[in-house]
Amino acid sequence: MICKFAQTIKVVIVDDNKTLINQLLDHIKKHVRLSKEEESIIPHYFEHKEIKKRQYLLNSDSLVKHDFFVINGCLRTFVIDMNGNEHNLLFATENWWTGDFKGFYKQEMATQNIQALENTHVLCITKEGKDELVERIPMITLYFNKLFENAIIAHQKRIEQTLCFTAEERYLDFLKVYPNVSQRISQKHIASYLGITPEFLSMIRKKLTLP
Amino acid sequence: MICKFAQTIKVVIVDDNKTLINQLLDHIKKHVRLSKEEESIIPHYFEHKEIKKRQYLLNSDSLVKHDFFVINGCLRTFVIDMNGNEHNLLFATENWWTGDFKGFYKQEMATQNIQALENTHVLCITKEGKDELVERIPMITLYFNKLFENAIIAHQKRIEQTLCFTAEERYLDFLKVYPNVSQRISQKHIASYLGITPEFLSMIRKKLTLP
């Protein structure tokens, strides 16, 4: 055995945009069948972008130009309230879509912000690009429709949880549903996502580790 | 002048299903152009149902057979938590769609309940019916897509508000955005929608009416 850790070392090869777009194509093909010709059309509508840790991909009050498909890394989408406090809405890792939804589809100014929590590679598409893509490959509507469907289900779940669950219950569900995300981001960001202060999350965690 | 109250008397004519389906067709035509032939196809996929005040249109743990378009009246969609408490997710009045979203699209058991707060007329469509309708009138996908888009925007707004706003701010926004709904339903149902107790809503209202 040359390297006994080989299985746990994650090597990200980003030398070639073809690798990146294939990841998106694979994701699309989980929902829709694509002909070889269609597969060759899709790459033209996406632009690759690398975003370093702590940098911003979108700021509120700027025009929303793109929607983003995450290749690797981690992004957080958040809003800033009247008192200047940030509230995380979503963490996006590998194979997640993110963006300012309303701003993108209505072609308005952003109300949300997107920041990289890790060095991150994304594929960007514009609204016009997406519209043209759907026109050229009508079947791909099924894919985007499925994304919408999943988004609504996820949003409804979150609304139900804030109405029905305590902060502790919401935290436990978050750990269960997003185990890999929760290990990669800081607790203050998890607290913000859950709608509580980092201090209170710390108390919850203490209570959970004790018998 | 024969009756000086004529303008304030609301006469609902429900003698004829054609009147009902036209209301839906008008709603669809705000988003998509329909040929006369297409207009004649659509009615076959909808079934009219009258639901009396306090009756249930859907109970959790039953199979979700239909999605609903409200002609008139008012429905509330709610979940029941582990302690048996109800939490309102949505009020649907004229020209709103409602249903157990996840249950309908995944053809699963309902987790949500729907009850009439007023005598209500709805048009029902099954999942198979909707799928076939979309196949026969592909353009109608644009209509349903727009509904999805609006649903995601509304859900995101609600999530942001629970993170950023106090109960009082959420109440004021509810009054502003749904003035007609808020006058038709009881305060205990508004409180439940806002995620607070009726007692606390009462305190908020008292505080707001004082200087």
Place this chain on the structure above:
DNA sequence: AGATTCTCTTAAAGTAGTTTAATAAATCAA
């Protein structure tokens, strides 16, 4: 019309979660 049930209000006591502040631990910059 009278009895019953539901809704709204008020108030006092209680609790989930916040704020402030201080300290330790981890991460980052140089």
Place this chain on the structure above:
DNA sequence: TTGATTTATTAAACTACTTTAAGAGAATCT
């Protein structure tokens, strides 16, 4: 490696909201 900044923890004081209880008013049922 050191100093500077950010993150996590703990605890005490505080606040937004809940719970319980009780009474008045409205709606609903015979």
